[in-house]
Amino acid sequence: MKLLSYYINWRISPATATAILILAGALAATLWRPVWWPWTTGAVVLSLLWITAAGLWPRSRILGPNWVALPAAAAHRSEVALTIDDGPDPQVTPRVLDILDRYHAKATFFCIGRRVAQHSALCREIVRRGHALENHSQQHSPLFAFFGPFRTRREIRTAQETLRNISGQTPLFFRPPAGLRSPVLHPVLVDLGLRHASWTRRGFDTRERDAGRVLKRLTHGLQAGDILLLHDGSAARTPAGAPVILEVLPHLLERIAQAGLKPVTLRDALN
DSSP: OHHHHHHHTTOSOHHHHHHHHHHHHHHHHHHHOGGGHHHHHHHHHHHHHHHHHHHHOTTOOTTSOOBSSOOHHHHHTTEEEEEEEEEOOTTTHHHHHHHHHHTTOOEEEEEOHHHHHHTHHHHHHHHHTTOEEEEOOSSOOTTGGGOOHHHHHHHHHHHHHHHHHHHSOOOOEEOOGGGOOOTTHHHHHHHHTOEEBOOSEEOOTTTOOOHHHHHHHHHTTOOTTOEEEEESTTOOBOTTSOBHHHHHHHHHHHHHHHTTOEEEOHHHHHO
16 A cells, blocks of 8 residues: 555656656547547557657666766765676676675675575675675566566565565665666655666676677776676676676776776765
8 A cells, every 4th residue: 555655646757647647638538539549549659658668778767766877976086886786696706706805896786586595695795795785676587677566566675675684784776677667666666765776887798708898888988977787697608608797897997996986886875
């Protein structure tokens, strides 16, 4: 019932509210003048396509607030954020942690709830080393963006409880699988006290096997305030068989240092 109240009180994005009004107006117009149905149907289809396109654009703010870069104060402090998705992975994450330690860098790990439950000691090790754990859903379903409000809330809330109970750290941020979302997501995040975070630039390291190309995507135009995306889980392999993130991360951290920037967690940037 609490979640329903957020919809009733219009805790939805202006774009979603507009689409709802167009739908209601089209229905009323069609009932009043049935002959108008081709135009009213067209208006509804266009509004739905607009909302769908917004959900398929991970960096969009049309469906609600979205961190695509750090706050201005963090950028002023020359901070950037490394975010690492889809873990923890017992073969990759420990080596990522060692690299981060070597460069005295902090990162934000967007973790999948079911993987956290499977690798609880590794999850606690991430926090012990001073990094942040954030919510990347419980199951990481490819159909997440098609879930209704109650299933969306259950998926996120379950992951929230899993991460908190195992790590002792309560997530402050949420990133949907693949960055895709629906109009129902923002009210759910409001309800659960989470911020939506995407990225400034990504390396496409889940499918790109060339570490040099991944590094170039992440560092081209690199500047203070950037949020960078890599993956420890679901990482592509180089032709030599190494997870791409392990090849990219040392060079990326060197480039960040050369630019006079400091890698911090999203929650540190928030503070």
